[in-house]
Amino acid sequence: MVEVLNGGVAIDTAEVAVVGGGPAGLVAAIALAAAGVNALSIAPQAEADHRTTALLSSSVTALETLGVWPACRPYAAPLESLRIVDDTQRLFRAPEVVFTAAEIGLDAFGYNIENRHLLAALEARAAELKLPRIAAPALAIAPDADGVTIAYGGDEARARLAVGADGAHSLCRTAAGIAMQRRNYPQTALTLNLNHARPHDDTSTEFHTERGPFTLVPLPDRRSSLVCVLDPVGAAALAALDDATLSAEIERRAHSLLGAMSVDEGRGLFPLAVETADAFARERIVLVGEAAHVVPPIGAQGLNLSLRDGAAIAEIVADARRQNLDIGAPEVIARYDRERRADVLSRAVAVDLLNRSLITEFVPVHGARGLSLYLVDRIGPLRRALMREGVAPAASQPRLMRGEMV
Numbered sequence: 082m083v084e085v086l087n088g089g090v091a092i093d094t095a096e097v098a099v100v101g102g103g104p105a106g107l108v109a110a111i112a113l114a115a116a117g118v119n120a121l122s123i124a125p126q127a128e129a130d131h132r133t134t135a136l137l138s139s140s141v142t143a144l145e146t147l148g149v150w151p152a153c154r155p156y157a158a159p160l161e162s163l164r165i166v167d168d169t170q171r172l173f174r175a176p177e178v179v180f181t182a183a184e185i186g187l188d189a190f191g192y193n194i195e196n197r198h199l200l201a202a203l204e205a206r207a208a209e210l211k212l213p214r215i216a217a218p219a220l221a222i223a224p225d226a227d228g229v230t231i232a233y234g235g236d237e238a239r240a241r242l243a244v245g246a247d248g249a250h251s252l253c254r255t256a257a258g259i260a261m262q263r264r265n266y267p268q269t270a271l272t273l274n275l276n277h278a279r280p281h282d283d284t285s286t287e288f289h290t291e292r293g294p295f296t297l298v299p300l301p302d303r304r305s306s307l308v309c310v311l312d313p314v315g316a317a318a319l320a321a322l323d324d325a326t327l328s329a330e331i332e333r334r335a336h337s338l339l340g341a342m343s344v345d346e347g348r349g350l351f352p353l354a355v356e357t358a359d360a361f362a363r364e365r366i367v368l369v370g371e372a373a374h375v376v377p378p379i380g381a382q383g384l385n386l387s388l389r390d391g392a393a394i395a396e397i398v399a400d401a402r403r404q405n406l407d408i409g410a411p412e413v414i415a416r417y418d419r420e421r422r423a424d425v426l427s428r429a430v431a432v433d434l435l436n437r438s439l440i441t442e443f444v445p446v447h448g449a450r451g452l453s454l455y456l457v458d459r460i461g462p463l464r465r466a467l468m469r470e471g472v473a474p475a476a477s478q479p480r481l482m483r484g485e486m487v
C-alpha cells in the first residue's frame with residue numbers, strides 16, 4: 082500500500098479496495114491477497130453475530146485452499162445426513178426423506194460453524210497475509226474513468242477496482258447506480274443455538290411446516306443451531322419467551338427428537354426476503370455477498386453463494402493481471418457479472434419455489450411437492466444428481482472451490 086498526500090488528505094492506494102468485513106468481504110480480500118493482488122480492506126469492526134453457517138463441501142475446499150479451514154475445524158460439526166420431515170397437517174404430505182453424504186462418496190455434505198468462529202478464523206488469516214486494513218466505514222464512494230475513490234474518516238483510499246461487500250444496504254451498490262429487486266415474504270426467521278440431551282448423530286433435520294421450515298443443524302458435541310421460520314407475529318412471540326419456556330416449546334416443535342433442550346444466550350429475528358441486484362458489476366465496482374443477493378435461510382445457500390462470489394472475483398482479477406489488462410475495465414468486470422448471474426438466479430429461484438410451496442394454500446402445489454420428494458426418495462440417480470448439485474453446483478465452480486489457487 083502506497084500512501085501519498087494530496088493537499089493534506091492521506092490517500093491509500095491499492096489495486097483493489099474491499100469495502101465491508103463480513104464473511105463475504107474477508108473471503109474476497111483473502112483470496113485476492115493470496116493471489117498476490119495488492120488489496121486493501123475498509124471495514125469497521127464486525128458486530129456480534131450469533132448465527133451459524135452450514136458451509137457446503139465446495140466452500141470448505143475453498144477455505145482449505147486459502148489456509149482458513151484449520152482454524153475453523155475444531156468449531157465445526159460435519160453434516161453427514163440431511164433429513165426432511167413433512168410436518169404439515171395437509172391432505173398431501175411428503176414422505177420423510179434422508180440424504181446421506183456417503184451416497185455421493187463424501188464424508189460430509191459440509192460443516193456447520195458459528196459465524197463468530199468463522200469470522201475469527203478469517204480475521205486471523207487476513208493478519209497472517211498482512212492484509213492492509215482500515216478499521217472504519219466507507220463514507221462516500223466515487224468511481225471515475227481510472228479508478229474508485231473511497232472516503233473514510235478524514236482520509237481517502239484509491240483503487241482500480243472496488244469490491245462492494247458492505248451488506249444488504251450497500252453504499253457501493255448505490256455508488257454504482259445499481260438497483261435491487263426485492264420480494265418480501267410474510268415470514269420471519271428466529272435463530273438461536275441450543276444444547277440437547279440426545280446426540281444429533283451429525284444429522285441435520287428440517288421439519289417443513291405450513292409457516293416455513295424449522296431446521297436443526299448440528300454443532301460440535303450435543304449442540305445444534307435452530308432456524309425457525311414463522312409468521313412475524315408468531316416469531317416475535319416465541320422470541321419473547323423466557324429461556325425455560327422457549328426451550329420447552331422448541332423441544333415440543335422438534336417432537337423431542339433430540340430430547341430435552343436448553344437455549345443459549347443470543348436470539349436473532351430476521352424478516353425474510355429475496356433480493357437480487359439488477360447488475361453485479363458496473364462503474365469499476367463489483368458486488369459480492371448480500372450487497373448482490375439476499376436469499377432466505379432455507380437450504381444453506383446465502384453465504385455459500387457469497388464465497389463463490391469472492392472466489393470468482395479473485396480469479397478474474399488474477400487472470401486480468403496476467404494479461405496486463407486494467408482490472409476495473411468494463412470487459413473484465415462484465416465477466417464477473419456473467420459468471421455469477423446464473424448461479425445466483427438459480428439458487429434464488431430454487432429457494433423461492435421451495436419456500437412458496439410450503440406456505441401456499443393451493444392444494445395441487447402440496448401434491449406436486451409431495452410427489453417430487455417421493456420421486457427424489459425413490460430414484461437413485463435423481464437423488465445423487467440433486468445432492469451433487471446442492472454441494473457443488475456444476476455451473477459455477479471457481480478454481481478455489483476445486484482446490485486450486487486462483
Ligand SMILES: Cc1cc2nc3c(=O)[nH]c(=O)nc-3n(C[C@H](O)[C@H](O)[C@H](O)COP(=O)(O)OP(=O)(O)OC[C@H]3O[C@@H](n4cnc5c(N)ncnc54)[C@H](O)[C@@H]3O)c2cc1C
Nearest residue numbers: 101103104105134135218219247248370371378383384385
Ligand atoms: C437467519 C439466517 C441464517 C443463515 N444461515 C445460512 C447458512 O446456514 N448458510 C449460508 O450459506 N448462509 C446463511 N445465511 C446467509 C448469510 O448469513 C449471509 O449470506 C451472510 O451473512 C452475508 O455475508 P456478507 O458478508 O455479505 O454480509 P454481512 O455479514 O452483512 O457483512 C457486511 C459487512 O459490511 C460492513 N459495512 C456496511 N456498511 C459499510 C460501509 N459503508 N463501509 C464499510 N463496511 C460496511 C458491515 O459492518 C458488515 O460487517 C443465513 C442468513 C440468515 C438471515
